[in-house]
Amino acid sequence: MTDHEAPASAGTTAAGIPLRPFYRPDDGSRDQDTLADPGTYPFTRGRLRPPDARPRGWIQRELSGEGSPRRSNQQLRALLADGALGVDVIGDNPTVSALDPDHPMCVPSVGTTGVSLCRKQDFIELLAGLPLDRMTLSHSLPPAFALAGQYLAGPPNGIDPKVMRGSAIQAPIYSEDCSYSTFLPFAMRMRLSLDSIVFSLREMPRFHAFLEDTYYISDGGLNAVEEMSLGLLEIREVCRRLLARGLPVDSFAPRIAILVNCRMDLFEEIAKIRATRRLFARMMREEFGASDPRSWSANIAVHTSGLTLTAAQPANNIVRGALQAMAMAMAGVQGLEISTFDEPFRTPSAIAHQLAIRTQQVIQAETNIGAVEDPLGGSYYVESLTDELECRIDAAVRQIEELGDVDTLVESGYFRRILTGAMDRHSSAVQNGELRIVGVNEHTISPEADRFLRDIAEERFEPDYAHVERIRSWRASRRDAPLQASLERVRDASADPAADLMAPIIAALDADATIGEITSCLREGQGLPGDPFEYAARRLPAGTQP
Amino acid sequence: MAISQFLVRQGYEVIYLGRFNTPERLAAVAEQEDADLIGVSVHSWEFLAYADELVARCRDLGIGLVLGGSVLTDRDQADLIARGADAVFGPYAHEAAMLQQIDAIVHRVRAGDAATRPFGPKDAGLPGPLAGRVVIVTGAARGLGRAYTLELCRQGAAVVATDVDEAALEEVVGAARDTPGSVHAQACDITDSDAPRLLLRTALHRYGQLHGLVSNAGLLRSGPILRLDDDDLRLLFDVHVTAAFRLLRVIGGYWRAEAKAGRAIDAAVVLTTSSAGLYGFRAEAAYSAAKAAVAMLARVGADELGRYGATVNAIAPVARTRLTEWLGERTGDPADDPLAAEHIAPVIAWLLGPGARDVTGRVLEAGNGQISVPGTWQPGTPFPLPPLMSPAAADALLPRVLDSATPPAALLTSQIPADASHASFG
Numbered sequence: 022m023t024d025h026e027a028p029a030s031a032g033t034t035a036a037g038i039p040l041r042p043f044y045r046p047d048d049g050s051r052d053q054d055t056l057a058d059p060g061t062y063p064f065t066r067g068r069l070r071p072p073d074a075r076p077r078g079w080i081q082r083e084l085s086g087e088g089s090p091r092r093s094n095q096q097l098r099a100l101l102a103d104g105a106l107g108v109d110v111i112g113d114n115p116t117v118s119a120l121d122p123d124h125p126m127c128v129p130s131v132g133t134t135g136v137s138l139c140r141k142q143d144f145i146e147l148l149a150g151l152p153l154d155r156m157t158l159s160h161s162l163p164p165a166f167a168l169a170g171q172y173l174a175g176p177p178n179g180i181d182p183k184v185m186r187g188s189a190i191q192a193p194i195y196s197e198d199c200s201y202s203t204f205l206p207f208a209m210r211m212r213l214s215l216d217s218i219v220f221s222l223r224e225m226p227r228f229h230a231f232l233e234d235t236y237y238i239s240d241g242g243l244n245a246v247e248e249m250s251l252g253l254l255e256i257r258e259v260c261r262r263l264l265a266r267g268l269p270v271d272s273f274a275p276r277i278a279i280l281v282n283c284r285m286d287l288f289e290e291i292a293k294i295r296a297t298r299r300l301f302a303r304m305m306r307e308e309f310g311a312s313d314p315r316s317w318s319a320n321i322a323v324h325t326s327g328l329t330l331t332a333a334q335p336a337n338n339i340v341r342g343a344l345q346a347m348a349m350a351m352a353g354v355q356g357l358e359i360s361t362f363d364e365p366f367r368t369p370s371a372i373a374h375q376l377a378i379r380t381q382q383v384i385q386a387e388t389n390i391g392a393v394e395d396p397l398g399g400s401y402y403v404e405s406l407t408d409e410l411e412c413r414i415d416a417a418v419r420q421i422e423e424l425g426d427v428d429t430l431v432e433s434g435y436f437r438r439i440l441t442g443a444m445d446r447h448s449s450a451v452q453n454g455e456l457r458i459v460g461v462n463e464h465t466i467s468p469e470a471d472r473f474l475r476d477i478a479e480e481r482f483e484p485d486y487a488h489v490e491r492i493r494s495w496r497a498s499r500r501d502a503p504l505q506a507s508l509e510r511v512r513d514a515s516a517d518p519a520a521d522l523m524a525p526i527i528a529a530l531d532a533d534a535t536i537g538e539i540t541s542c543l544r545e546g547q548g549l550p551g552d553p554f555e556y557a558a559r560r561l562p563a564g565t566q567p
Numbered sequence: 568m569a570i571s572q573f574l575v576r577q578g579y580e581v582i583y584l585g586r587f588n589t590p591e592r593l594a595a596v597a598e599q600e601d602a603d604l605i606g607v608s609v610h611s612w613e614f615l616a617y618a619d620e621l622v623a624r625c626r627d628l629g630i631g632l633v634l635g636g637s638v639l640t641d642r643d644q645a646d647l648i649a650r651g652a653d654a655v656f657g658p659y660a661h662e663a664a665m666l667q668q669i670d671a672i673v674h675r676v677r678a679g680d681a682a683t684r685p686f687g688p689k690d691a692g693l694p695g696p697l698a699g700r701v702v703i704v705t706g707a708a709r710g711l712g713r714a715y716t717l718e719l720c721r722q723g724a725a726v727v728a729t730d731v732d733e734a735a736l737e738e739v740v741g742a743a744r745d746t747p748g749s750v751h752a753q754a755c756d757i758t759d760s761d762a763p764r765l766l767l768r769t770a771l772h773r774y775g776q777l778h779g780l781v782s783n784a785g786l787l788r789s790g791p792i793l794r795l796d797d798d799d800l801r802l803l804f805d806v807h808v809t810a811a812f813r814l815l816r817v818i819g820g821y822w823r824a825e826a827k828a829g830r831a832i833d834a835a836v837v838l839t840t841s842s843a844g845l846y847g848f849r850a851e852a853a854y855s856a857a858k859a860a861v862a863m864l865a866r867v868g869a870d871e872l873g874r875y876g877a878t879v880n881a882i883a884p885v886a887r888t889r890l891t892e893w894l895g896e897r898t899g900d901p902a903d904d905p906l907a908a909e910h911i912a913p914v915i916a917w918l919l920g921p922g923a924r925d926v927t928g929r930v931l932e933a934g935n936g937q938i939s940v941p942g943t944w945q946p947g948t949p950f951p952l953p954p955l956m957s958p959a960a961a962d963a964l965l966p967r968v969l970d971s972a973t974p975p976a977a978l979l980t981s982q983i984p985a986d987a988s989h990a991s992f993g
Contacts, residue, residue: 332659466829
């Protein structure tokens, strides 16, 4: 190429879509069928809303949960007092893996990276006094137990489960290959998902029973195309199985929501959300035959990527979160969580929580970004990118579906290879500087100079040993006969592939069984070792390559 | 996970056990599989519970223990080292640095040192003065380049070795296997204009960074001026001068970029000149001129790259190699042969190491049992130059000027010396 020729390329997006230096009016869709007004099929430009309604903004929430349920309850109250419109509760490591805090392998991590929840009383204490009818409650917890706990915690707090709003993450396909492993076989995870969705549709009709969480599967380093293709694949698989149970598509499709990631290639992330709305609408209407417009319109929430945040110069993360949140406000999302500046070190500190909520409030109240829907609609570039992402995501979904049934793909480690390959790719890109990260592979400063906000970021939440003791002494106080009988029913239900799991799980939790005990019975009903560590050893024999 | 994939790429066999393993199970699998090292990825603070037991079990087995995780603060890392871990990696640990440490631990374990080694923070250091240094050596397949590569490896360095002879390079990789360092072979023709970029890319891809260059590749096209044709002339200058220049330009550019990004590297270059380039060699005018150019390249390069943290020196080796066949066949143990290439290698290693950070722009002549710094061009005693000097005045003045100066050293010849210091060239 000689110097006076115009460059043909301007690099690529983070997902590898080739870019041109600028875009022209003939780039990207212009037809009314594709780019109908916001709120109309195929919803490229925005979700369904009541006619004549003004844009409503989004649900502002932050990841929360720390220590005991009581302590976490205080944290949730502080967030709501700061103006959060919803909460997202994450369990500590044992809790997200359905292990009890007094399990010998769990004690040192109890409460350190989330709230410890293992019994009905924990859920009651966590939600005590919260206005559950006026806020949304999302959780990053094993869904069947979270729904059961929330269902049981409503009445003691004076709340009818029928009015509860929020969402439960259903991740039967990928959870074992990410950081939320519950040490249950795929078939059992899928049963728990389907049963808990059916339960939630019936008993908590305002709740999003099926939150497809592409955030956590993608935050190891998947790109936008991989993220959404895996997400849509799981939605399709769960939908097919719900249909096979005889549920009409319009009975559950409106209760599906998607929680996506937002990395730093902001136009690509915006286009991804627009493309996802379109793909979801067409899939629901044309493939699954949904006829209710509420079934076609995807409800999308966003969690800004923790992977884009850096341990170096943590203050820079505040800037990253603000940029990502602004982009997502322009994409027209229904809910937004900003990963806080201390994310590389810990679950959010109080000051980081407040800063993240304030960031959202500044965007909403001061920038006027929310005044007009889809402000970027019609941008030659954004429309072109939306089309390209739609095409690539769709092709990727078809490609995986052609490989065979999902059960086999899960068991053969197909998805694990995608996820670990992405981690490796990300790590290499950071190491060799292909992925530029300020403060990490460029514009670095010495560790001695890198002190600003570090004391907060590195402040450590000590394991909550008192809570472990509380659980230990409480165990002995339980009435044993009804407890054992309820656990036996869980075991029996597990052994019977046609049985519903939710009723016995709720009954057992109500009889003061712990989540760890219930999960052990689910394993035992399948002829597996009850203890997850024995199960893990059997599942992954030595010699397995990554 | 990313580190295990990285290690697999580097040729390690990795057995990945997933989450939630007990120290007991890790140790059992490690023993059954005859592992050299257990690596633990830390996501939160549960490591507090099992760190001590893991250390104890690894000591029992005589194997290494490495922990890594982005949540590990400096304080955690120090704590885990104090408890007995062999290495701990925090956020953004550099792949090259991790690989170096893991290589070193595995090496120590295989040598049987792990069990007897007293655990503790002070002992987590690395063997060899060049541990952690990544160096490109050109012309590494044979002779001096091979000797340099093996010595750098013995001192712990990671070497990207290049040569046109791919098979011979592989032999060097094999010969370095039992050293604490490592060799990555990258065959290429150093006269290709893309070669320096390829080598830099290889080093960064394989080890993540680059600290040193030994530009050693050379060849000989003999012939008096009246007989040396253009092809040979071009080849001589391409290999010795142009290739070295391009390496300095490309690698110097990388060091400059690192320095500008606030990560200045303690870098070092050793170029290869020759006594032919310093004193001249009979009937080798082109070779001598090319090698003289390299000496000056080191001199000026030192000034230019010094501002980015790099030293540039040149070596004039005196050794028995393919370029010096007239020195005769190599015989027996190098220890008994003063002309063996192995004697020069420690000089190169020193120039690349921490002891030579202040040494730059110098030429060293080494081999045949001695080492010296040759005298360089110096301004002579000045005489007044009369304006518009007449032929008669020139006749009178110039002999006096010339007589006042020390005459140049005698040209070298290919007579095998018994004792002469300016004996040969490499």
